[in-house]
Amino acid sequence: MSTFNKDIIVIVGGFSSGRYIAPLFNGLGYSCVHVYTEEAKEHPLLKPTFNPGDYSENHALASDDDAHDFVQKMHGRRVKAVIAGCEPCVLLADKLGEMFDAPRNVGALSWARRSKYLMHDTLRKNGLKSARQLLSDNLQEIFDFHEQIGGKIVIKPEASSNTDSVFYCTTREQIAEAVDRILGVKNYFGLLNTKVLVQEYLSGKQYLVNTLSSDGHHYVCDTWGEVRENDDGPSNDSYADLINPNVEVHAVLSQYASRALDALGIRYGAAHFEIRMTDEGPCLVEVGARMSGGIDFSVLHGINSLTQLSLLADAMLDTDAFLTRIQAARKNSQSIRKVYLSSGLSGEVLSEPDLDLFLGIDSVNSVLFRPAKGGHLQKTVRSLNVGRPGHLYMVSDDEETILRDYDQVRLNETRLYETMLRAPASAPR
Known part of the structure; x- marks a missing residue:
């Protein structure tokens, strides 16, 4: 047929x-x-x-x-x-x-949605809080910027993704090493880095904001507050909790994200924000004009049915239908936690991962796990851009259940890595 x-x-x-x-x-x-x-x-x-x-x-x-x-x-x-x-x-x-x-989206602003330098410069010109920054290939100029800013700075390619070559630096030695590792090297997109982007380090809690737009009308589908054990390196998060739309921080983030979408000419489709809540209010880290990666849409659909995916067709094809659906959105009340898995071990995977160690926990809804028997388990070192083995989602009507089960998830995670690296016992004869 x-x-x-x-x-x-x-x-x-x-x-x-x-x-x-x-x-x-x-x-x-x-x-x-x-x-x-x-x-x-x-x-x-x-x-x-x-x-x-x-x-x-x-x-x-x-x-x-x-x-x-x-x-x-x-x-x-x-x-x-x-x-x-x-x-x-x-x-x-x-x-x-x-x-x-x-x-x-607005074609004239296309590169501003890729270049992190132009992205922040565009926000600044539109009266939105943005990071102080420098785009340069001159090491002395970068030293001078650091001296002016003081403390910790962030050095990264002008245009890249997935924490590719992102460094937190406090000393001249760290700065020189970071610049050397970026200049003349191809980035995540296969482009040669001819300059480095230097930005002030933004202190404060980091949030993820996922939006969808139709003809310039914006809807915040979901926001997440990330929690990390330390902030010594980028993307060093332990987990992220879904933010209830009724709390004030959700409204503050939504307003900032909507203004940023307008400034950057994002009129149609999805966007994924990383935003820091500084002492002076929300400030963009970066935004991508596409859906968030690593999402279990079924979890979000179960909360309020309006996700970047479920709204996408109306957003692109029927703005009136899009507006009708977002105006009827209901507030969620469930607790959701996305847990970023992290291995402290490395080695050849000799046994098939026993994911029942996670799925046997009541609040664990779904698991994405990459290593498999015959592959290799890497020790997770985010500062060196060594990827995580996977993630899982926890869902419950009771926040206390999430807190209790989270401790069990981490205990079982350790057991999982240990058993993966051991050869299975021989079957009895």
């Missing part, structure tokens, strides 16, 4: 959380056409999430420069939406959205 639909959804880089977009629109009867760059598809963190069978067509481009050829191939189709699935393909999605004249 063959089917053909002129109305298509173009998904640009359907990796990471973007892999859920095609099944959503397929279920609505649309044909989903996938376009991506080979470099993005071959990225080690993205490649395992690629599901080519979800698309009616898959088009691989050598680079963003081949966008015109792809547009020509789509002649005769009606492109209803162009949606970025992952961070490395956001700029290509911007370009294609404009070429197809589809609902899109």
Whole structure:
């Protein structure tokens, strides 16, 4: 049986959380056409999430420069939406959205949504709190900036993702080492770092804010407060708790995020914010114009049904329906905790991981775990960008249950790593 639909959804880089977009629109009867760059598809963190069978067509481009050829191939189709699935393909999605004249974000601000320097500079020009910063390849200039700022500073590539080459520095020796490790090296997107971004360190609790927009109307789907044992390095969190929409910090974060969305020209689709709550109020760390990664949408859907995924079709295709749904949103009351797993051990995985150690705990709702028998378990060192083995979600009507079960999760996590690295006992003869 063959089917053909002129109305298509173009998904640009359907990796990471973007892999859920095609099944959503397929279920609505649309044909989903996938376009991506080979470099993005071959990225080690993205490649395992690629599901080519979800698309009616898959088009691989050598680079963003081949966008015109792809547009020509789509002649005769009606492109209803162009949606970025992952961070490395956001700029290509911007370009294609404009070429197809589809609902899109402001094209003139595309690079400001990728360059962390321009991102903060754009917020500053719009009267929003932003980080003091410097973009430079001159070590003495960076030393001078540090002397002026004092204390801890953050050094990272101008445009990257996933805590790639992000360093917290307090001394000249640390600064020189960080600059040396960034300049002349390819970043997460495969681009050569010709300068480094130096920013003031933003103190205060870090929050994650996930939004969805339709024709400039913004909705905060979920906010999370991250908790870390220390702040010696980036992305050093132990867990994140879902913030109840009724508390004041949710309103403060929502207002700041909405103003930032306007300033950065994000009018359609998802955005994922990292925001620090400083003594002077919320301040952006960075934002990506795509869905949050590593999300179990079923957990969030069970809370209020309005997620970045469940609202996406209306946001891109029917603003009136989008507004009707968000205006009828109900407040959640359940406690949800996302636990970031962290291994203190390393070695070859000799036994299949026993995830019942987690799933046997009442409040544990779902688990994502990467290492498997025959693979390798790495000791988690976030300061060296060594990835976590996975994460899990805890859900309960009672906050005390979460607190109690969390201690059990950590105890069982230690047992899990120990048993994974031991060979299974021989079966009795």
